[in-house]
Amino acid sequence: MANTPSAKKAARKIARRTAINKSRRSRVRTFLRKVEEAILTGDKAAAQAAFKAAEPELARAASKGVIHRNTASRKISRLSSRVKAVGTAS
Template structure:
């Protein structure tokens, strides 16, 4: 355990950030799963409705630095490609 005051503070702030990052990543995964489920069920209307919400969550996570911009772009590309392939 840290003995120095600044090190103790770093432990606390690191934990807070880790928890926040985990929550945001979980939220992104939930919305991506909704798109994937709609695609798997063949429900194009639901997939197209869920897609912009998922893209928004991914973009928000990338802008806050939780995902690297290329990771976010890859995730967006994959789910968009899946929805577009339903035609």
């Protein structure tokens, strides 16, 4: 347990930041799940719309440091190619 006033304050700040990051990570996962579900249904329009909404969320999470920027870039790239493939190879 923190003993000094500065350590106690640091613990409070970390707890706040953790809650914010948890919320952001959850939000990103929700958007990704919507894209995955749209891809699985085979609805290209829905998949594109979901991807269009998910892309800025991933970029925002990367800019805030919730996920690494290369991870966000990789996920965007892979999702993009999967969304493009929807409906073609059925």
